[in-house]
Amino acid sequence: MDRLHITGGVSLEGEIRIAGAKNSALPVLAASLLTQEPLKVCNLPHLFDITTMLELLGCMGVQRIVDEKMNVQVDSSTIENLNAPYELVRTMRASILVLGPLLTRYGRAEVALPGGCAIGSRPVNQHIAALRTMGASIEVENGYIRAHADGKLKGKHIFMDLVTVTGTENVMMAATLAEGQTIIENAAREPEVIDLATCLNKMGADITGHGSDTIVVNGVDELHGCDFAVMPDRIETGTYLIAAAATRGRVKVKDTQPHTLDSVLSKLEQAGAVLRVGADWIELDMRGRRPRAVSLRTAPYPAFPTDMQAQFTALNAVAAGIGSITETVFENRFMHVHEMNRMGANIRVEGNTVMVEGVERLNGAPVMATDLRASASLIIAGLVSENETTVDRIYHIDRGYECIEEKLQSLGARISRIPVR
Numbered sequence: 001m002d003r004l005h006i007t008g009g010v011s012l013e014g015e016i017r018i019a020g021a022k023n024s025a026l027p028v029l030a031a032s033l034l035t036q037e038p039l040k041v042c043n044l045p046h047l048f049d050i051t052t053m054l055e056l057l058g059c060m061g062v063q064r065i066v067d068e069k070m071n072v073q074v075d076s077s078t079i080e081n082l083n084a085p086y087e088l089v090r091t092m093r094a095s096i097l098v099l100g101p102l103l104t105r106y107g108r109a110e111v112a113l114p115g116g117c118a119i120g121s122r123p124v125n126q127h128i129a130a131l132r133t134m135g136a137s138i139e140v141e142n143g144y145i146r147a148h149a150d151g152k153l154k155g156k157h158i159f160m161d162l163v164t165v166t167g168t169e170n171v172m173m174a175a176t177l178a179e180g181q182t183i184i185e186n187a188a189r190e191p192e193v194i195d196l197a198t199c200l201n202k203m204g205a206d207i208t209g210h211g212s213d214t215i216v217v218n219g220v221d222e223l224h225g226c227d228f229a230v231m232p233d234r235i236e237t238g239t240y241l242i243a244a245a246a247t248r249g250r251v252k253v254k255d256t257q258p259h260t261l262d263s264v265l266s267k268l269e270q271a272g273a274v275l276r277v278g279a280d281w282i283e284l285d286m287r288g289r290r291p292r293a294v295s296l297r298t299a300p301y302p303a304f305p306t307d308m309q310a311q312f313t314a315l316n317a318v319a320a321g322i323g324s325i326t327e328t329v330f331e332n333r334f335m336h337v338h339e340m341n342r343m344g345a346n347i348r349v350e351g352n353t354v355m356v357e358g359v360e361r362l363n364g365a366p367v368m369a370t371d372l373r374a375s376a377s378l379i380i381a382g383l384v385s386e387n388e389t390t391v392d393r394i395y396h397i398d399r400g401y402e403c404i405e406e407k408l409q410s411l412g413a414r415i416s417r418i419p420v421r
């Protein structure tokens, strides 16, 4: 298992390009199961989770052809089985995204039940309840979700009890080939849901209302292939901007979508960053100043994203003042706090809130990554530390950040990967 070694104390300076969005690419790849024709997906990020999704499709018999630019042509006409095995699902919960497409196109699916994970129990009951409402028989036994439908799924009026991103995506994909109209109320409004709907419409689906909390899908007989470029990763964008702010630097991120980051940019401005924004780029300049602590509360889009609170905790750890960060989406997403306190931070957990009192500087230490975004926050903490930090278990970071050490090196950071055998 590799480690990252960081020598802190450098203000990040320079320009980087943002990769395609993991959370858009995963459902778009799953959507390839909805058609006999090849789907060409472009702007895919180089990430473990993408490899896992391609492996999952591969073990069903789906053909994937990857070109040198990491564009992937996925052809599901060769599919042989309809199972998502536990070995793959346990490494990536988003494997559940194949359930809706398999069920609606083939009337059958067997998907291992994703277990708990470091950030909470994360059930998939909403996915299952909605698909049952559409006429599927679903049993959960021996750790597997076994689903089947007699004939086509039926379009229905579905009310999601809570806002779920992959739940909305699963039901939206299932509805594309269902009989009649499906209305999804309390739908997730995340930009990645819009991106998936845009791809599905390009494949011939009839979806409206995506981006609002009511999505309407009129079922069609079949979908066809298309070329689709996934949107830029807003979480990667935000992570580099926060790293720049925490290190008092100046960074331009290119090939991004600034409008998907409104809540994050507003917090960065409150922290004292000077921002310039173009059509597809954002430049952040701290003018060498120490950031000010900010307070925030996570919630579904367009509110502040849960995937970015840990990084702001790292910024607050060295900011002037006291900031509070409240997590409302997941139950256990503060694993990074104890590691940051080992680096000299002053952070207290009170229920689902952390109170962060900024200190002048952190001290590097060996720390352990526990989940994807927590890992990113520990890297930021390492970058603002006085001396050396090693971050262990970085397979988490490789799931969601493309070439992170190379991108940070290009911004001047002293960071390297140490292979551990």
Ligand code: UD1
Residues within 6 Å of the ligand: 022, 023, 026, 093, 094, 120, 121, 122, 123, 124, 125, 126, 127, 128, 162, 163, 164, 165, 166, 167, 192, 306, 307, 329, 330, 331
């Ligand atoms: C997606 C993102 C993840 C992000 C999260 C919240 C992908 C691949 N992952 O995860 O990066 O952190 O959205 O923005 O897009 N819940 C239930 N029952 C369900 C489904 C969800 O109780 O059937 C709960 C979850 O436990 C959680 C909340 O709903 O507390 C939101 O989860 P959800 O939006 O489903 O997260 P994911 O789609 O798994």
